Amino acid sequence: MAEDQTTAQRPDNAGGGKAIRPALALLGALAAGEKPSAALPGAVAVELVHDFSLLHDDVIDDDRMRRHRPTAWTVFGVPSALLAGDALVALATAVITEVPGEPGRRAGVLLSDALQRLMSGQTDDLAFETRMDVTFADYLDMAGGKTAALLSCSCSIGATLAGGSEWLVLGLAEVGERLGLAFQLVDDLLAMWGEPATTGKPVLSDLRARKKSAPIACTLEARGPAVDRLREYLASTGPVDDETLRDLAPVVEAAGRRRVEDEAARQLAAAEQTLTDLSLPPAADAQLRTMARYITRRDR
Amino acid sequence: MAEDQTTAQRPDNAGGGKAIRPALALLGALAAGEKPSAALPGAVAVELVHDFSLLHDDVIDDDRMRRHRPTAWTVFGVPSALLAGDALVALATAVITEVPGEPGRRAGVLLSDALQRLMSGQTDDLAFETRMDVTFADYLDMAGGKTAALLSCSCSIGATLAGGSEWLVLGLAEVGERLGLAFQLVDDLLAMWGEPATTGKPVLSDLRARKKSAPIACTLEARGPAVDRLREYLASTGPVDDETLRDLAPVVEAAGRRRVEDEAARQLAAAEQTLTDLSLPPAADAQLRTMARYITRRDR
Numbered sequence: 001m002a003e004d005q006t007t008a009q010r011p012d013n014a015g016g017g018k019a020i021r022p023a024l025a026l027l028g029a030l031a032a033g034e035k036p037s038a039a040l041p042g043a044v045a046v047e048l049v050h051d052f053s054l055l056h057d058d059v060i061d062d063d064r065m066r067r068h069r070p071t072a073w074t075v076f077g078v079p080s081a082l083l084a085g086d087a088l089v090a091l092a093t094a095v096i097t098e099v100p101g102e103p104g105r106r107a108g109v110l111l112s113d114a115l116q117r118l119m120s121g122q123t124d125d126l127a128f129e130t131r132m133d134v135t136f137a138d139y140l141d142m143a144g145g146k147t148a149a150l151l152s153c154s155c156s157i158g159a160t161l162a163g164g165s166e167w168l169v170l171g172l173a174e175v176g177e178r179l180g181l182a183f184q185l186v187d188d189l190l191a192m193w194g195e196p197a198t199t200g201k202p203v204l205s206d207l208r209a210r211k212k213s214a215p216i217a218c219t220l221e222a223r224g225p226a227v228d229r230l231r232e233y234l235a236s237t238g239p240v241d242d243e244t245l246r247d248l249a250p251v252v253e254a255a256g257r258r259r260v261e262d263e264a265a266r267q268l269a270a271a272e273q274t275l276t277d278l279s280l281p282p283a284a285d286a287q288l289r290t291m292a293r294y295i296t297r298r299d300r
Numbered sequence: 301m302a303e304d305q306t307t308a309q310r311p312d313n314a315g316g317g318k319a320i321r322p323a324l325a326l327l328g329a330l331a332a333g334e335k336p337s338a339a340l341p342g343a344v345a346v347e348l349v350h351d352f353s354l355l356h357d358d359v360i361d362d363d364r365m366r367r368h369r370p371t372a373w374t375v376f377g378v379p380s381a382l383l384a385g386d387a388l389v390a391l392a393t394a395v396i397t398e399v400p401g402e403p404g405r406r407a408g409v410l411l412s413d414a415l416q417r418l419m420s421g422q423t424d425d426l427a428f429e430t431r432m433d434v435t436f437a438d439y440l441d442m443a444g445g446k447t448a449a450l451l452s453c454s455c456s457i458g459a460t461l462a463g464g465s466e467w468l469v470l471g472l473a474e475v476g477e478r479l480g481l482a483f484q485l486v487d488d489l490l491a492m493w494g495e496p497a498t499t500g501k502p503v504l505s506d507l508r509a510r511k512k513s514a515p516i517a518c519t520l521e522a523r524g525p526a527v528d529r530l531r532e533y534l535a536s537t538g539p540v541d542d543e544t545l546r547d548l549a550p551v552v553e554a555a556g557r558r559r560v561e562d563e564a565a566r567q568l569a570a571a572e573q574t575l576t577d578l579s580l581p582p583a584a585d586a587q588l589r590t591m592a593r594y595i596t597r598r599d600r
Contacts, residue, residue: 056386060379079360082382083423086356089386090415093393097408105405108397115390123383 017067018298020183021046021154024291028158028172031284032165039158041095041104045111046154048092053118053150055085060126068200089115099161107160110173114153121145128212132220132231136259139217140181147187148180155179155288171278175288178271182296185264188213190300193257198300204249210234214263215256226251268296317367318598320483321346321454324591328458328472331584332465339458341395341404345411346454348392353418353450355385360426368500389415399461407460410473414453421445428512432520432531436559439517440481447487448480455479455588471578475588478571482596485564488513490600493557498600504549510534514563515556526551568596 022043029039057063058071059078065071073081096108124142128134155176156169164172191205192215199205206213210233212220219230230248271292275285322343329339357363358371359378365371373381396408424442428434455476456469464472491505492515499505506513510533512520519530530548571592575585 056382060382078378079426080423082356082360083419083426085386086389087416087419087423089389090412090419093408094412094416097397097405097412100405105397105400105408108393108405108408112390112394112397116387116394119383119387119390123380123387126379126383 017047017050019047020291020295021050021150024151024154024176024179024288025158027284027288027291028155028160028164029162030158031172031278031280031288032159032162032168033281034162036158038162041099042107042111042154042157042161045092045095045107046114046150046157048088048095049111049115049118049150052085052088052092053122055081055088057122060122065200103161103163106169107157110153110157110160114149117145117149119145121147121149131212132235134212134217135221136214136217136263139212139214140263143181143184143214144177147184148177151180151183152176168278171274175271175274175278175292178267178274179292179295182264182267182271182292185214185260185267186296186298188215189257189260189264190298192252195299200300204245207245207249207252208240210236214260215252218256218259219252222255227255264296268292317347317350319347320591320595321350321450324451324454324476324479324588325458327584327587327591328455328460328464329462330458331472331578331580331588332459332462332468333581334462336458338462341399342407342411342454342457342461345392345395345407346414346450346457348388348395349411349415349418349450352385352388352392353422355381355388357422360422365500403461403463406469407457410453410457410460414449417445417449419445421447421449431512432535434512434517435521436514436517436563439512439514440563443481443484443514444477447484448477451480451483452476468578471574475571475574475578475592478567478574479592479595482564482567482571482592485514485560485567486596486598488515489557489560489564490598492552495599500600504545507545507549507552508540510536514560515552518556518559519552522555527555564596568592 025039025043025046026036028042029036032038054066055072058066059073059081063071064074071081072084076084092111093108096104096111098104099107121142121144124138125146128138128142152173153176156173159169159172188206190199191201191211191213192207193203194201196203202208206216212234216230216234219227226248230251233244233248272289275288275292279285280288325339325343325346326336328342329336332338354366355372358366359373359381363371364374371381372384376384392411393408396404396411398404399407421442421444424438425446428438428442452473453476456473459469459472488506490499491501491511491513492507493503494501496503502508506516512534516530516534519527526548530551533544533548572589575588575592579585580588
C-alpha cells in the first residue's frame with residue numbers, strides 16, 4: 001500500500017542500511033570459537049537476501065522512499081527493480097553453494113528455509129491488506145516469516161559455516177528468531193510514534209498507510225464504537241484527513257502501544273535468556289547482547 | 301512490452317507447459333547410467349526456476365496471456381505474482397540444498413550459476429527495448445542467458461545428482477547450451493511465422509510487439525531505406541497499423557528468416573555432435589536426440 005513519505009534527506013546516513021544481519025552472521029562464527037571471517041559468505045548472503053526483499057517489497061507496497069532516498073523502482077522502473085532483486089537472490093545462493101563441504105550445504109539449507117519463510121510472511125502481510133480481522137497472534141505469525149526468519153538465519157548461519165555444533169546452531173537460531181520479532185515490533189512502534197526527522201517516516205505512518213501493524217492488530221482485537229470506526233477507516237481508500245487521525249491515533253495508542261512494547265521486551269528477554277543458556281565465549285556473548293539491545297532500543 | 305494477444309482457448313492443452321527442462325534433467329541421470337529418479341530433485345528445481353521466470357517475465361513484459369490462459373498478474377495482481385515467483389525460487393533452492401553430500405552441493409552450484417545467467421540475460425533483453433543497434437551476436441549473448449543457461453543446467457544437473465563424471469556433466473551442459481539457443485531461435489521463428497491457432501500468438505507477434513527477436517536483430521544489421529523504416533517503427537510507440545506490418549514483414553523475412561533457421565540448425569547439429577562424442581548409453585542417447593529434434597521442430 002502507498003505511504004505518505006517524508007522527503008527529508010539525511011546526508012550523514014548516506015543511504016546505507018544498518019547492516020544488522022551481516023553483523024549477526026559474523027558474531028555467529030565468533031560464538032563457535034572461530035574468526036568472524038569464517039562466516040563471511042553467510043554475512044554476504046543474508047545481506048543480499050535482505051536487499052532483495054527490500055527491492056521487491058517497495059514494488060509490492062508501492063513505496064517511494066527508502067533510507068531517505070527514492071526507491072529503486074521509482075528511479076529505474078519496476079522491471080529493473082524486479083530483476084535486480086532476482087539477481088541478488090541468485091547471487092546469495094551462489095555465494096553459499098560455493099562454500100565446499102557439509103558446512104556449506106547446511107548453510108544453504110538454512111538460507112533456503114529462511115527464504116521460504118520470508119516469502120510466506122510477505123504473502124501473509126499482503127493478505128492482511130484486505131483482512132479486517134487480523135489478531136496480534138496472526139501478526140506475530142506473519143512477522144515470524146517476514147522478519148524473524150532471516151534474522152534467525154543471520155544468527156545461525158555464521159556458526160554453521162564455522163562448524164559449530166547442532167546445539168549452538170539451534171540456540172543461535174532461537175536467539176535470532178526472538179530478536180527478529182522484537183526488531184519488527186520496535187519497527188512498528190517507530191512507524192507510529194518515532195521521531196519523523198530520525199525515522200524518515202511521517203508520524204503515525206502505518207495508521208496513515210492503513211497497515212495492519214502490531215499496535216493496529218492489537219486494537220482490532222478490542223471492541224466498541226472507536227474500534228468500529230478504526231475498522232471502517234482501514235477498509236476505506238483515498239486520502240486521510242487529519243481529523244480521522246486525531247480521532248483514531250489515541251485509540252490505537254491505548255489498545256496497542258503498551259502491549260507491543262511489553263511483547264518486544266518479552267522477546268528480548270527470551271533472547272537474552274537463550275544467550276545465557278548457551279554460555280558463549282565472552283566476546284561473542286557481550287557483542288550479541290549489545291546487538292540485541294541496539295535492535296530493541298534504536299530510534300530509526 | 302505489451303503484446304497483442306489471441307484469446308483462443310485450447311482446452312486440449314489444459315494450460316500445461318511442455319516440461320522440456322525436467323525431461324532433460326531425468327535423461328541426465330540415465331546418461332550417467334543411473335535411474336531417472338536419481339535426478340528428481342534437479343528436475344523439480346529446473347521446472348520451478350522456469351515457472352518463476354515466467355511469472356516475473358509476464359509482469360516485466362506486461363504480457364496478458366500465457367499458454368492460452370490469462371497470466372498470473374492479470375488474475376491475482378502484480379504483488380502476488382511477484383511473491384509467487386520469489387517463493388518458487390526459494391523452493392527450487394531448498395529442493396537442491398536438501399540433497400546430501402557433494403552431488404547436492406555441485407547441483408546447487410549449477411542451479412545458482414544458471415539463475416545468475418538467467419537474470420543477466422533477462423536484463424539484456426530488457427535493455428534491448430530501448431536499443432536500436434542490437435546485432436545478431438548481441439541477441440545470441442542475451443539468449444544464452446535468458447534461455448540456454450537453464451536448458452544447460454537442466455541437461456547437466458541430472459548427471460551431477462547421479463554422480464556422473466566431470467566430463468559427462470560438462471558435455472551435457474554443452475548439449476543443453478546448444479539446444480537452448482536452438483530452442484529460443486525456433487521460438488522466435490514461431491512468434492513471427494508460426495500458426496496462430498497452434499502457437500497461441502498472433503502472426504508477426506514479435507514485430508507487432510517491437511521486440512528485438514532473432515530475425516529482427518538480423519535485419520537491424522542490414523542497411524537501406526527499408527531497414528531505416530524498421531528502425532523508426534521499432535522506436536515508435538502506440539498501436540501498429542496493418543500497412544506498416546505489410547511493409548516491414550517482408551523486410552524482416554528476407555534479412556532474418558533463413559539466417560535464423562540456419563543458426564538453429566547449426567546449434568542442433570553441434571548438440572548432436574557433442575552427444576556423439578559423449579558415447580552415452582543407447583537409451584539415453586536416443587531419448588536425448590528425440591528431445592533435441594522435438595525442441596527444434598516443434599510448432600508451438
